[in-house]
Amino acid sequence: MNLRRTLLTTKRILEQLRHDPRTLALLLLVPTALVGLLSWSLANRPGAFDAVGPKLLGVFPLVVMFLVTSVITLRERTVGTLERLFTLPLTKADFIAGYAIAFGALALVQSLLVSVLSYTWYGLAHQGVPWRISIVALCAGLLGTAFGLALSAVAHTEFQAVQFMPAFILPQLLLCGLVIPVSQLPTVLRGIAYVLPMTAAVHAVAPQQSTPYYLGQFAIMLAYIFAALVVGAGTLRRVTK
Amino acid sequence: MASSSQPTFEVSNLRVVRDGNEILTSISFHAVAGELIGLLGPSGSGKTTLMRSLLGVQAITGGSARIMDSVAGSPSLRGRLGYMAQTSAVYLDLTVAENIRYFAGVLAQPPSEIARVMDVVALTSFAHRLVSSLSGGERTRVSLGVALLGSPPALILDEPTVGLDPILRRDLWRTFEDLASTGVTVIVSSHVMDEAARCARLLLLREGALPFDGTPASLLTASGAPGYDEAFERLIEGE
Numbered sequence A: 001m002n003l004r005r006t007l008l009t010t011k012r013i014l015e016q017l018r019h020d021p022r023t024l025a026l027l028l029l030v031p032t033a034l035v036g037l038l039s040w041s042l043a044n045r046p047g048a049f050d051a052v053g054p055k056l057l058g059v060f061p062l063v064v065m066f067l068v069t070s071v072i073t074l075r076e077r078t079v080g081t082l083e084r085l086f087t088l089p090l091t092k093a094d095f096i097a098g099y100a101i102a103f104g105a106l107a108l109v110q111s112l113l114v115s116v117l118s119y120t121w122y123g124l125a126h127q128g129v130p131w132r133i134s135i136v137a138l139c140a141g142l143l144g145t146a147f148g149l150a151l152s153a154v155a156h157t158e159f160q161a162v163q164f165m166p167a168f169i170l171p172q173l174l175l176c177g178l179v180i181p182v183s184q185l186p187t188v189l190r191g192i193a194y195v196l197p198m199t200a201a202v203h204a205v206a207p208q209q210s211t212p213y214y215l216g217q218f219a220i221m222l223a224y225i226f227a228a229l230v231v232g233a234g235t236l237r238r239v240t241k
Numbered sequence B: 001m002a003s004s005s006q007p008t009f010e011v012s013n014l015r016v017v018r019d020g021n022e023i024l025t026s027i028s029f030h031a032v033a034g035e036l037i038g039l040l041g042p043s044g045s046g047k048t049t050l051m052r053s054l055l056g057v058q059a060i061t062g063g064s065a066r067i068m069d070s071v072a073g074s075p076s077l078r079g080r081l082g083y084m085a086q087t088s089a090v091y092l093d094l095t096v097a098e099n100i101r102y103f104a105g106v107l108a109q110p111p112s113e114i115a116r117v118m119d120v121v122a123l124t125s126f127a128h129r130l131v132s133s134l135s136g137g138e139r140t141r142v143s144l145g146v147a148l149l150g151s152p153p154a155l156i157l158d159e160p161t162v163g164l165d166p167i168l169r170r171d172l173w174r175t176f177e178d179l180a181s182t183g184v185t186v187i188v189s190s191h192v193m194d195e196a197a198r199c200a201r202l203l204l205l206r207e208g209a210l211p212f213d214g215t216p217a218s219l220l221t222a223s224g225a226p227g228y229d230e231a232f233e234r235l236i237e238g239e
Helices: A003-018 A021-041 A048-057 A060-079 A081-086 A092-119 A130-151 A158-175 A187-194 A197-204 A211-234 B047-055 B096-106 B111-120 B136-148 B166-181 B216-223 B228-236
Strands: B009-018 B021-031 B036-040 B062-067 B081-084 B154-157 B185-190 B201-206 B209-214
Touching: A003 A021, A003 A092, A003 B096, A021 A048, A021 A060, A021 A092, A048 A060, A048 A092, A048 A130, A060 A081, A060 A092, A060 A130, A060 A158, A060 A197, A092 A130, A092 A211, A130 A158, A130 A197, A130 A211, A158 A187, A158 A197, A197 A211, B009 B047, B021 B047, B021 B062, B021 B209, B036 B047, B036 B166, B047 B062, B047 B081, B047 B154, B047 B185, B081 B136, B096 B111, B096 B136, B111 B136, B136 B154, B136 B166, B154 B166, B166 B185, B201 B216, B201 B228, B209 B216, B216 B228
Parallel strands: B036 B185, B036 B201, B081 B154, B154 B185
Antiparallel strands: B009 B021, B009 B062, B201 B209
16 A cells, blocks of 8 residues: 555545535535434433434434445446556555545544534533544444445446445344344344444443443444455456456 | 567457457557557457457456566556546546646656646646536547656557547547657557548457558558548458
């Protein structure tokens, strides 16, 4: 991996987004607005937002980043720029890391925005530590980016890429503990739910758990991010058969 | 520049099978520095596959392709073979300057090279326009500009003039001739016979094979046709 080429790629991706202010605004504002809407909808039920809000801070960034990353990398494959880059001295690692850093930076801004607003304007009184919730939101954004990079290889069109979202995200949403606590799921589903990345994001914001418990949840998320980035790099083909 | 003793391209019995279909049967040719070669053939004859094989992005089933001192696809060739695909292969949501700057950065070229290339493809006045707002011909020039970064000793251009107006086509061919005159080996594919006749040498591709390799004049002699278009048709139809 070459740091200079990686950062040039990061800069190029951020320049592309800068020319597309609508996408940038959607990326940063949609999760924030959704959490705001949630807090408003629960305004008549004291304590309800404090229980559900932090969990969704781990869900919304994942969904948004997944969609944007899978479409933008798929475009790179279909327009021919990826093939052109592979005739130049750019490695797969430079390419993947360039994307991960660019979207990681966006996920960071997004997570700060949504957590700061949650604790101020939306009146979140969560019994957790604000910085831990921000890091969960950041991890969720990175998870979305890493999976978007990997799954864009399977999709042949942007239409298919968008449809991966319900196939990939919604099952996790059902099992991650939002609808029903994971401990109350049937045995098989419980086993699956415990190792899903979104479950780890939801568990990582739970209040009053031990430090090893939190570290375990972060370890699950980081393992998924790393694995998905490696798979994403593996799906890039310099040579077509 | 490549030394004259060593061919820039050395292709022997190149064969490509993709998804069970034989796209290229047995292609052999040599090209030396400064040659401007027109690769002609109808759609589906394998022109793009041949070019992608030389670039190393298409796996070769049999035979060999050497470019300069290396086997096609060698990491040492990355950046030494300028490539222009049929799709413009530049970022539509970046400006002309941002595109050139990014690819120049990947190639570790200095800022002066960015200015030089923008000048060669006459895009300096478009520097801050988004590529998505440019016409087809202008996008082609951006793509050509990227291919020219770092003055590679060999260029592979896949139908660079398709869909362009006659003036622009003439200008592009002049650019190719200028490049060849400075020692660059240029391979240009086309399915338009009359413009390819500007090349000193023609390779005719038909159903994955090369039935003709020679000068435009010898093509007329060989086919006995009165003009280039008829000669092309006769060879393609296998007469």
